Amino acid sequence: MSDLLLRGARLPGVPELVDLAVQDGRFVEPDGSPAQVLDLAGRLVTPPLVEPHIHLDAVLTVGQPRPNVSGSLFEGIAVWAERVATLSVDDVLARTRQVLRWQLAHGVQHVRTHVDVCDPELRALRALVELREEARGLVDLQIVAFPQQGVLGFAGGEALMRKAVALGADVVGGIPHYELTREDGVASVQFAFALAEEHGLRVDIHCDETDDDHARFVEVMAAETIKRGMSGRVTASHTTAMGSYGAAYAYRLIRNIARAGLHMTVNPLDNAVLQGRFDTGPVRRGLTRVKELQAAGVNVAVGHDSVMDPWYPLGSGDPMQAAFVLAHIGHLSGDEELRRLVSMVTTAPAAALGLADYGIRLGGPADLVVHDATSEAEALRLQPRRFAVLRDGKVVARTEPAQSRVVWHGDEEAVDFRPR
Structure with a gap:
């Protein structure tokens, strides 16, 4: 029975x-x-819905210690750097427990959260490691060691990344477009791959989250993935600059991404409001080339990214809301495309997270x-x-x-x- x-x-x-x-x-x-x-x-x-990209350590901090007046990505990073100074393990736990319940009510049972490790005490990371055990059996957490201020551009960044892995991070992150120079950005990607390879971990890097068409670190990610034989274990998140690349370069790049077996995560809620801030018109939508990537056979997932934090003052942690917005800014409103959007918050991110029993x-x-x-x-x-x-x-x-x-x-x- x-x-x-x-x-x-x-x-x-x-x-x-x-x-x-x-x-x-x-x-x-x-x-x-x-x-x-x-x-x-x-x-x-x-x-179950799968959240492939969120910053749980920053949820519910909107307006703390001050509002993001410009609404830009870089002011958001500056505001968050001030808020990090007042973090405590209890503070992070209280906020993330609340949002994790919101996510579960929405049907989210698997979450990959990026956690800022540019804090010598690694308070947010310690809190998320504790929460990962507490939530086990209800919501499964993957923790990304994420250097919000950069690896090479932040004092002691490399040591903090290694310490984060030793404390239990599941995935190695990065933010190459925020490093001081192009050369430092390339070196930070290579560092992340080497650290992940050393410990048998996956890689998920905030890559080219800018309107600058000279930001081209995703090609470095594809090359490192191919050279190191890490196909299927690497995710490039955001890649909004790809929307500004010339057609010829984008064509070649997308084929190398497909060859590498990279997963891609788009975050339409945040990037629709963060990108294009320097445009006077037409204002760019802050979106990578979703349709072209999928046409080339690349796995593309949808992330929520933020919930009421310095970068995005809205949101309730529902991936279906992010998929709804992508239908509009990504021109994914055809019959088959609407069905595909649901797969982009279920089976596609499940593949990116490497979920075996799903x-x-x-x-x-x-x-x-x-x-x-x-x-x-x-x-x-x-x-x-x-x-x-x-x-x-x-x-x-x-x-x-x-x-x-x-x-x-x-x-x-x-x-x-x-x-x-």
């Missing part, structure tokens, strides 16, 4: 409704006598999200709260669906925002 039967689920790409049975935390063949039945009534069911399949872990929508397009359009989130076959988050009513010429009637 199965423990649970999810009746009438709609899976992505499957035209007919299906029943999903769970026993001992795994998907099994449905039988005739489940202990419990949950009728989904045609709601969309996806694997996806809805017989024998797989009964981890899933029930969206209060009947299709991928409707889930993006309505942005509904998640109806239910299951981990190991158990409900770990749920939402009572809201019901709107209007009074139309004296008659009260329900409104569900769905065409009849």
